[in-house]
Structures are given as structure tokens and as C-alpha cells.
Amino acid sequence: MVSPAPWPSAEAVWAALEGIPDPEIPVVNVVEMGIVREVQVHEGRATITMTPTFSGCPALHTIRESLEHAVRKLGLEAEVRTVLSPPWSTDWISPEAKQRLERYGIAPPKPVGDLIQLEPSPTRCPRCGSLDTTLKNSFGSTLCKSIYVCNTCHEPFEGFKAV
Template sequence: MTTVLPSTEEVWDWLSEVPDPEIPVVSVTDLGIVREVRWDEGALVVAVTPTYSGCPATAVIDLMIENHLREKGIENLRLERRISPPWTTDWVSAAGREKLRAYGIAPPVDGTASDGMTASRAARLSGRTNLVIACPRCGSSHTERVSQFGSTPCKASYRCRDCLEPFDYFKCH
């Protein structure tokens, strides 16, 4: 009896159901941390790039991916940690950015994460010294950074000067 392996497209669809444990409205595919899905001699190989090397959620994400794929019937599975090239917020999908905004988190500003630079360094090098972070609630650009450190290491705390609401900004990497 020959077992038919699911297509890599089907596996990608399954992976889009795996939420990020820190921001459950976005999936691991929305964040762009799943880099590759392939079959290798009957084993499903999923390459995952952590958002940064010290991300405390990395082990949890791997476990969630593994559990979800096993629930789908995948028995022979190998997860690979891929650290090069390093993850960048440029890999967050357009749908993922919109989900972040709807959840109340300002998504990373486009074009500020090139080559893994911090947003402020990339902005300086590109001539964009006044990086504008729009409020995800009211859309105002009249915002201010409260702290470089937010509710998780990948976010910074901001406040809108118009609606007065605090919000997180997903920092560029």
C-alpha cells in the first residue's frame, strides 16, 4: 500500500493555521518565519527562521508546528532552524501587516528593515530621519515612542497624541 504524501502547497496551507504564540492573530507564515517546505526521502522538512536569535518563543513555535502537522497525519517530520539569512520584518506578508494593524499593533514601516538593520539606522542611511509610526487605532501620524521596549522584545511602546491610546509597534529587524 502506497501512502500519498500531501503536496507542499497543502502543507503551506496547514502552516498558515499555526498562530504565533505571542501575537495569535498572525500565523507563522504571515510572519515569514517558515522559509521552506519540502519532502526529502519521505520526510517532511520545514525550515524555520526565528525572528531573532534570542527569541523566547522559538521552541514553542517549533512545538506548535510539529503538533499541528502531526495532527494532520504527518509522521516523518524534521524541523530545521535556518539562521541565514537572518529574519527581517520585510518578510511579514501584506496580510500579516494588516492583521497586526487590526489587532492594535503598528506593523513595521516598509523599507526600513533592509539588510537586517534597525529601523532607526535604516532610516538614517536612507535619509528618512523622522520615521513616522501611524497609530493602528485612529491612523494618526501624531505619535511618540514611550519606550524602546514593549510587551515582547520585538515590539516598542508608542502612544498616539490624538486619540491618546497606547499601542505596540512591531520593530523592524
């Protein structure tokens, strides 16, 4: 009697999820953004725990569907759990993703850490590197970004909000 093939491992699921781009910032994926928190595989079922960047994120439905689709393509049943505590932090974004954001023209978030800053540090222009920038609007194209203008190269750019 031939034994059934083993189910894909949690590592295989993680690898599949790394192929899912963030719907709002396609140069980074949902794993390196820190949205996917945990993957468990047991008897043909993958349980994925995710924490959204913002509880009202308009891309939540798309992310959930993409996670489920990637798991089903591996031959597993999918369960996606949303966990809001601890809340997502920009500190969960991988260093590689922060570099890719900058190359894409989005100023990556500064480390949040545990301290409250009374005066925010300047946001570096992702195009010329200048710290001489001005916040023009705290609401960018998505909830997680603000709009800046560089006073050196005069180019507008988005900056990722640190949360």
C-alpha cells in the same frame, strides 16, 4: 496489489502550517510572519526550515513544537531546521498580516529595504491613523515591539519594530 496512498504534498504541509498562530501575536500565523522559510517533503518526511524573528525569541520552542505537531497530524515525520542566515526581516511579513496587526491595535512595521534611515519616520497610530505619536519605551511586551502613545487620541499602542 494496492499501492500505498501518496504522502501529503509540500502544499498540504504549507496549508497545515498556516493554521499555527504566532504564540506572541495570535492574529497572525507563522507562515505569514515569514518565520517558515521552506518546506520539503520526501518519502514520508517533511523538513521545515524556519528563521526566528529574534535568535533569543522566547517562543522558539513553542513554534518548533507546533510545526512538528502539525506535520505529524498529516502522517509525516517532522524535521525542523533553524537557519539564522539570512536573518529574519519584518519585510518578510505578508501584507495581509500587516493589515491584521493594525486591526489588532499594533502598528505594523515600515519597510526596511536596503537603506539606513538617519531619522526614523513617525509611527502611525493603528487606532486613529495619526502620525503624531511618541515612543514611550523601545521595549514592549515582546522583543519585536515598542510602546507608543498617540498624541491625538491619547491611546497607548504597540508598534512592531522594523528589522
